[in-house]
Amino acid sequence: MAYYDRWAPYVPVAQRQTKAAKAMQRLEKMGVKIEPVKTGKGRKIAHTFWGEAWCSHLEKFSDYENRLPRGRTYVRNGSVCHLTLSKGKIEAIVSGSALYEIEIDINPLPAKKWKKLRELCAGKIGSMLELLQGRFSDNVMSIVTDQENGLFPQPNEIKLDCDCPDWADMCKHIAAVLYGVGVRLDQQPELLFLLRNVDHEALITAELDVTSATSGKSKGRRLATADLSDVFDIDMDEPVTPVRKKTARKKPSARKAITRKKSVKKTSKKTVKKKVVAAAKKTVTKPFTPTTAAVRRLRKQFKISSTQFAQLLGVSLPTVNNWENGSGKLNLRQHTLTALSKASQLTPEQAARKLKKIQRQTTAR
Numbered sequence: 001m002a003y004y005d006r007w008a009p010y011v012p013v014a015q016r017q018t019k020a021a022k023a024m025q026r027l028e029k030m031g032v033k034i035e036p037v038k039t040g041k042g043r044k045i046a047h048t049f050w051g052e053a054w055c056s057h058l059e060k061f062s063d064y065e066n067r068l069p070r071g072r073t074y075v076r077n078g079s080v081c082h083l084t085l086s087k088g089k090i091e092a093i094v095s096g097s098a099l100y101e102i103e104i105d106i107n108p109l110p111a112k113k114w115k116k117l118r119e120l121c122a123g124k125i126g127s128m129l130e131l132l133q134g135r136f137s138d139n140v141m142s143i144v145t146d147q148e149n150g151l152f153p154q155p156n157e158i159k160l161d162c163d164c165p166d167w168a169d170m171c172k173h174i175a176a177v178l179y180g181v182g183v184r185l186d187q188q189p190e191l192l193f194l195l196r197n198v199d200h201e202a203l204i205t206a207e208l209d210v211t212s213a214t215s216g217k218s219k220g221r222r223l224a225t226a227d228l229s230d231v232f233d234i235d236m237d238e239p240v241t242p243v244r245k246k247t248a249r250k251k252p253s254a255r256k257a258i259t260r261k262k263s264v265k266k267t268s269k270k271t272v273k274k275k276v277v278a279a280a281k282k283t284v285t286k287p288f289t290p291t292t293a294a295v296r297r298l299r300k301q302f303k304i305s306s307t308q309f310a311q312l313l314g315v316s317l318p319t320v321n322n323w324e325n326g327s328g329k330l331n332l333r334q335h336t337l338t339a340l341s342k343a344s345q346l347t348p349e350q351a352a353r354k355l356k357k358i359q360r361q362t363t364a365r
Contacts, residue, residue: 020081020095027082037080037180045075045179049134051186053145057152058178064155064170071175079173080180085191086325087318090181094173100164102177107157108197113149121203128204128307132189151192190307190317199316201307288344290330290337295323298344302351311362312355313339 024034039045046052058064074080074094082093090104124140125131134141144151162173185192193200288294299309299320310320315336323330332340343351 016095017078020099023099024081034082035084037075037083037183039076039183045072046182046186048186050189050192051182054152054185055179055182057147060147061155067168067170067172067175070172071179074172074176075179080176083177083180083184085181085184085195087194087197087322090177092177092180094176096164096173100162100173102174103161104177105159106153106195109151114198117143118202125203131200131204151196194318194321199318201317288341290332290340291328292323292326292330302348308355311358312351313343
């Protein structure tokens with residue numbers, strides 16, 4: 001046991017949480033987007049395939065087994081006040097006797113290992129839904145979670161850093177953060193691939209088939225309970241518009257018809273002029289400024305997921321995530337800037353139609 005752990009004064013959980021909440025509020029006022037970790041009810045920390053697999057992977061290493069239990073307690077009582085995942089990096093703030101900042105670096109998945117994984121999984125994962133929900137065969141499950149050759153990092157690929165006084169490489173604050181990653185993967189499993197700097201779409205041999213995915217014909221193992229709306233951030237149940245019966249209209253009298261024709265002649269020139277002016281205003285659009293906020297705002301305006309947004313622009317999902325997780329103005333290539341500028345001129349309906357067209361073309365190939 002570290003000197004710090006033995007002699008630091010005990011601070012009750014409720015007092016730590018109150019202090020941490022005030023500190024997080026101050027950070028939010030400074031413009032920091034706070035993303036706390038919430039484990040939900042019960043003793044289990046993670047509840048889906050990817051979250052459970054991450055936690056199970058950590059617990060297999062003897063280097064970590066002595067420190068992980070304290071981390072479980074911390075993450076359950078809400079001490080992980082803030083946690084973000086980006087390419088090769090985990091950043092967090094944990095509430096202890098004080099607020100501690102944690103930074104964990106994860107090495108990219110080696111190219112040879114990623115190539116081997118793709119070869120072993122070829123033709124065995126049918127859709128994005130099956131991949132993100134961890135709904136596939138035991139064979140594929142054993143491949144992606146293999147302790148040495150799977151997707152999860154080895155201890156020598158993880159660099160840990162916490163500014164607390166504890167001398168150990170893995171203090172209880174870091175352990176809590178590592179368990180917090182499992183909670184994040186429950187909600188956003190694609191973050192694992194972002195963390196290892198690989199594109200998860202490369203594991204899929206066919207585009208998403210919503211009909212077959214929801215028909216219950218898949219023979220794969222179903223481990224997750226999230227529905228299509230939760231995974232893809234779209235509403236699957238569209239309201240059906242009732243068909244109204246046409247009712248016969250009475251023909252207007254001859255006198256009313258003549259009066260209507262006169263009014264049409266008088267106002268037709270004005271109407272045409274208004275339409276021309278309105279069309280001219282629509283064609284004059286402001287140039288798109290590529291900032292993190294603008295990209296995030298555009299995707300939310302279209303009401304589509306990050307994966308669908310990447311398909312719409314013709315870029316990879318990690319690219320979209322890097323844009324949205326960054327800050328300030330983005331330094332983009334000309335073709336990417338052109339794609340964003342064209343997308344910014346679309347209405348949500350036009351974007352939806354274009355996305356469907358892209359998906360049909362990809363399936364046809």
